[in-house]
Amino acid sequence: MKIESLKIENVGGISSLSIEKFDPKLNIICGENGIGKTNILDSIAHCFSQLSNFILKRKSNCVNGYITIVCDFNRIEPYTCLIESFEPRDYNQNPYDFRSKLLANFDSNYSNLIYFKTERLFSHKWISSLEIYDEVENHLKNLDGVSIQLAKDWFIKNELLSSQPYTNDNDKNSIELAKKAFGILNKSYSFSALKQDMEIYINTPTGIIPYEYLSSGFKTCITIVWGIIREVQVRFPDIFVKDFNGVVLIDEIELHLHPEWQGKICNALTTLFPNIQFIISTHSPHVIQTAEANEVIALSRKNGHLEKRTLDIAPYGFKGWTVEEILTDVMGMRDTRTEWFRSKQKEFDNALDANDVLNANKIFNELRLKLHPSSTDLALSRFQLDMLNGRYK
Structure with a gap:
C-alpha cells in the first residue's frame, strides 16, 4: 500500500490542504510551529485506524470536516472520511463511528499503516516473567501510536526462540534485524548478549551496558526500528519485515537526535526498510539536507489554508545545500542571525x-x-x- 494524495477540509486547525502527490518512498513535511504537521499525520492515521478512543475534531465553527485519501488500491473510488459536528451527550458516547464503513471500503488495508508519535523514550524495566502474547487488535490503534510497553519482552522472547529449530525464518530474520538497531547510526555500538538476568546488553566504546542506559538518541532509534519490526511480525506473521509494503508515519523524527544523526536517520530507515513509504514531520534542516527535491513537502499558511510550496529552486534536491540556505529558502526563516x-x-x-x-x-x-x-x-x-x-x- 502507498498513499498517493491527500485532501483535508476543516479538520483541527486546517481549513484546507491538498497534497497532490506523495513520493512512494520518503516524504518530509516541514513548516512553522502550529501550521498543522501533526494534524496531517493524525488525519492520515484516522483513515487507517481501528479500536481507538481518539477522535479527530472538525474545525471550530464548521459543520463538518473531510479527509480524502487516494491510495494505490482505491484510485477509482477515493475514500472520504467524514468528521461530523455532532457532539456527545456524555464522555462514554462516541459522537460518530465511521470505522465500520472505513473497513468495508479499505478492506484489510488499515493493517498496513504504522504511526509513531513523539513519545519514544523508555526507562529500565525489570523482567520477572515474560508477557509473550501480543494481540493483533492492540497493534491497530494507529491514532494512539506504536506502544513501547512490551518492547523488551518482545525482544527477549524472540531472542530466546531464535536458536530453536521450530522457530520460522521470518522470526529469526526479524530478531537479527532488531539487533542492528543499536548500530545503525553509530557502528561502534552493537548488541552484546541477552544474559540470565534477562537484561539486554550492548557493546559501547566505554564498555558493556544494559540497553536502557543508552542515550535518548539511541532509544529513539531503537523504538522506531523495533516498533516497525514488531508491528509487522504481529500483524503479518508470514511476511518478512523487509518485504512489508506499507506506510509508516513518524512525528518529529529528529527528537533527541544529535544534528549528525538527524542527517543520517532517513537514509538508515529507508535502507533497512526498502519497501516502506515513510511520511514524517520535522523541524530539522539536517533532515531536509539529505532529501531529494520530490521528498520535501514545505507548507505555507494563510488564514488556516495550507498549501505545498513550490521548490523549483532545488530541482536536484538539497544534498548540496547549507543548513542556512535550507532554513531561509525552505523552512522560511527570515534571518539565521539572532x-x-x-x-x-x-x-x-x-x-x-x-x-x-x-x-x-x-x-x-x-x-x-x-x-x-x-x-x-x-x-x-x-x-x-x-x-x-x-x-x-
Missing part, C-alpha cells in the same frame, strides 16, 4: 553613516567578542571600521 546581532549591526551601520568613530569602535568591540573568529561579518565590520579610522585612504 536579534542581538541584527540590532548591533544596525547600530554599527548607523555609527558609520554618522562618522561616529567612538561609538563605532565601541560596538565593534562587542561584535568582536561575540562573533565567530572567522566570521565574514566580523571581517567586513573590521574593514569598515578601519576605513572610518582613516587607516585606508
Whole structure:
C-alpha cells in the first residue's frame, strides 16, 4: 500500500490542504510551529485506524470536516472520511463511528499503516516473567501510536526462540534485524548478549551496558526500528519485515537526535526498510539536507489554508545545500542571525553613516567578542571600521 494524495477540509486547525502527490518512498513535511504537521499525520492515521478512543475534531465553527485519501488500491473510488459536528451527550458516547464503513471500503488495508508519535523514550524495566502474547487488535490503534510497553519482552522472547529449530525464518530474520538497531547510526555500538538476568546488553566504546542506559538518541532509534519490526511480525506473521509494503508515519523524527544523526536517520530507515513509504514531520534542516527535491513537502499558511510550496529552486534536491540556505529558502526563516546581532549591526551601520568613530569602535568591540573568529561579518565590520579610522585612504 502507498498513499498517493491527500485532501483535508476543516479538520483541527486546517481549513484546507491538498497534497497532490506523495513520493512512494520518503516524504518530509516541514513548516512553522502550529501550521498543522501533526494534524496531517493524525488525519492520515484516522483513515487507517481501528479500536481507538481518539477522535479527530472538525474545525471550530464548521459543520463538518473531510479527509480524502487516494491510495494505490482505491484510485477509482477515493475514500472520504467524514468528521461530523455532532457532539456527545456524555464522555462514554462516541459522537460518530465511521470505522465500520472505513473497513468495508479499505478492506484489510488499515493493517498496513504504522504511526509513531513523539513519545519514544523508555526507562529500565525489570523482567520477572515474560508477557509473550501480543494481540493483533492492540497493534491497530494507529491514532494512539506504536506502544513501547512490551518492547523488551518482545525482544527477549524472540531472542530466546531464535536458536530453536521450530522457530520460522521470518522470526529469526526479524530478531537479527532488531539487533542492528543499536548500530545503525553509530557502528561502534552493537548488541552484546541477552544474559540470565534477562537484561539486554550492548557493546559501547566505554564498555558493556544494559540497553536502557543508552542515550535518548539511541532509544529513539531503537523504538522506531523495533516498533516497525514488531508491528509487522504481529500483524503479518508470514511476511518478512523487509518485504512489508506499507506506510509508516513518524512525528518529529529528529527528537533527541544529535544534528549528525538527524542527517543520517532517513537514509538508515529507508535502507533497512526498502519497501516502506515513510511520511514524517520535522523541524530539522539536517533532515531536509539529505532529501531529494520530490521528498520535501514545505507548507505555507494563510488564514488556516495550507498549501505545498513550490521548490523549483532545488530541482536536484538539497544534498548540496547549507543548513542556512535550507532554513531561509525552505523552512522560511527570515534571518539565521539572532536579534542581538541584527540590532548591533544596525547600530554599527548607523555609527558609520554618522562618522561616529567612538561609538563605532565601541560596538565593534562587542561584535568582536561575540562573533565567530572567522566570521565574514566580523571581517567586513573590521574593514569598515578601519576605513572610518582613516587607516585606508
